[in-house]
Structures are given as structure tokens and as C-alpha cells.
Amino acid sequence: MNTFQDDDAARLSTRTFEAMGTVISISAPIDSSEVAVATETAARVFMDAEERFSPFLSSSELSRVNRGEILLPDASATFREVYALASEFSYLTHGHFSPYSPSGDLDLNGVVKAWTIREAGNVLDTVGIPHWSINAGGDILVSGSPAPSHPSAHDPRARTPFFGTPWALGIVDPHDSSQLLATIDATGTPGFQTALATSGIAERGHHIWSRADSHPGPLTRPDLRNRSASIPAGPDQSLDDTQTDTPAPIIQVSVMGPDIVTADALATSLAAGGSTSFSMLSQFPGYEALAVLSDGSLVASNNWPRTTRHRERFEQSVMY
């Protein structure tokens, strides 16, 4: 009888803490007391980032830069790194993303949480935990496996230790937060990370979605020509009310890929830019997106993982 998996594989343990206005969950397939120690370490990373980057703390480095007490070139290396990251994504996402608040103050919150998740993951790796999951308020980064195999005399896979099943990650249904909309398998291999970030449009009537009420109806027949003709050239044109025959507005976007900062920035940008901005993904190999439209229909990028059994019933080729 070979029951090594049940005997040897540690059960997944989770600890949580509050930071950045939300709850952070740390999980790892190790003893729960070890997870508690690892979580304290990760919590320290979040506290440090909050103290440095919070616009709400007058003592934060960000607030001191905004008051002119510190000039940007004299800011800490960490601060300049995150500022550079925010500036890079502002450029890459055609301004959907900005390191400045509308009032002109520096505001790095668009990248700080994801950057902190990445830093916390690095710390977990450094303290010798190869398999972990960090969920910070709905944005997830996982590494390794939730059920790694262990080197064992009884383990037929002893020659390939530490490989295990992938993490199964769910995406919540924005129309019913008690239900899952989709699931993905993530990594499974130590040293390899998968990020899954989700952005939502919190309320209807957001200025970007001013044409929501005039929408012609559910997306039943994709018209690729019209879609390509209606690409906004920039953020200003996405506010254009005169566009017609566009898909229903996006209310939630999830982006998966190897890096949490990139995935999070893309999710934010796609939520702001609408489904036509999916073309932006072409610049980010390895990143895939799933969007939920206001009518409940879904739009996915080409290689978003999907089951195949629904695609084979009838195919025909059409010339457009």
C-alpha cells in the first residue's frame, strides 16, 4: 500500500493579517506554526511598505516627497525603484496608469501593493519556503505547489522531489461573490510563480462607462471589423460617447501571468480601457486576460486556459 502522499504531504496552512486596508492571506503546505512565523515575516514587508508609501501617513517617505522635504533623486533606493516601476507602467499602458493623483501629488498605490506581494514572496523564498501563496485583497501570487511531493524512501518519485500538483486558483463572480466564475491551474513547480490579479469597476456610472446605458445589448455576434475601428487611440477617446456597436462595458478583469506587478497593472488598465484595449496584451507575452461584461458575458484572450469540450460541436469557416 502506497499512501505516501497522505502521510508525508503537509496539509496546507493559512494565516492572515491586515495591511493596506485589506486582508493578506499567506498559505503554505508546511506545519501551521511555521506558516505563522512566515506570515509574521511577510507582514513586516507589508508594514514597511505601508510606512514608506502611504499617502495617508504624514510621516511616510511619499508624503515627505510630496511636501518637498525630500527631492526624488534623494529618495531611498526602494522609493525610486517603485517610482520607476509606476512610470514604466504608465508608459506601457498608454497612460491608463499614472504615478500621480489627479491633484498632481505622487501616488504610487497603483503598483505598491503588487510590488509588496512580490517582495514578500522573495522573503519567503529567502527564508527557505519554496511553496507558498500570497493573496492580498484578491490579488494572488503563488510559487511551487500546495501539495509538493517529498523525497522519501517510499516515494516512487523520489528522484524528482518537490514537484507537485498546481495551485488551483478561483476567480470570483462579480455578479454573485459567493460563486466562482472561473478557475486556473497555477505553477506547481518550485521557483516558478504565477500571478492572478483582478480589477473591478466598483460602481456603475463611473465616468469611463458613460455609454453603458446606450449599449445595444449582449455581445452575441462579434464584429471584428467594427471592433478594430473603434479602438481608442488614447485615454481621452475612450470617453467618446459617439461610439456604437461596442461590447457591453467591462465590470471585472482578471489577468494571469508570471509577474504580479505586471498582471495587476494590466488588470487595472484593461478595466479602465474596455475590451478593445485587449490589444495591449500583445505587448506582454505570457499574460492572459478574462473579462466579465456588465451583461454577464465573458471575453477572454486567446490563450486563457479553457476546457475544450464545448468547442468541437460544429465549426465552419467564414470570410469576413
Add this chain to the structure above:
Amino acid sequence: MQVSVTIADGKITDVTTLAAPDNDGRSMMIAQRSIPTLRSEVLSSQSTDVQSVSGATYTSEAYLSSLQSALDKANF
């Protein structure tokens, strides 16, 4: 451009680009990148067995009633 349209139960469920004019890189990118998708295509059968849940950022209060909170309690 030439696309393959998948029809199930009388509805278009998938559109895949077979060929696109290469003098129009932009429309080709659009065609390749935004595809109507059925819910059943992205929710796998073992969907209830997940280790973590992604969603729009929740507050500390909203966390308490979230799926993630239920998972975290189960794994404490």
C-alpha cells in the same frame, strides 16, 4: 480576414483567426486577443476545490464575508 467560427446550440461560442491581413497589424492583434467565451469553458469541473480566490480588491470588512475568508478559516 478569415476566421473560424464555432457554433453550439445556434450561438457563436468562439471565434479564432485563421488568417489576417498582415498589412494591418492592429486589427490582427484585436482579432487574436478578444474572444467571447462561455462560462462553462473557463470553470473546470473540480472548481470548488481551490486554494485561493481572486477578485476585485476587498476591504478588511468585506473580507469577512468573502470566499477567501472561508478558505482561510478552513486552512487555519
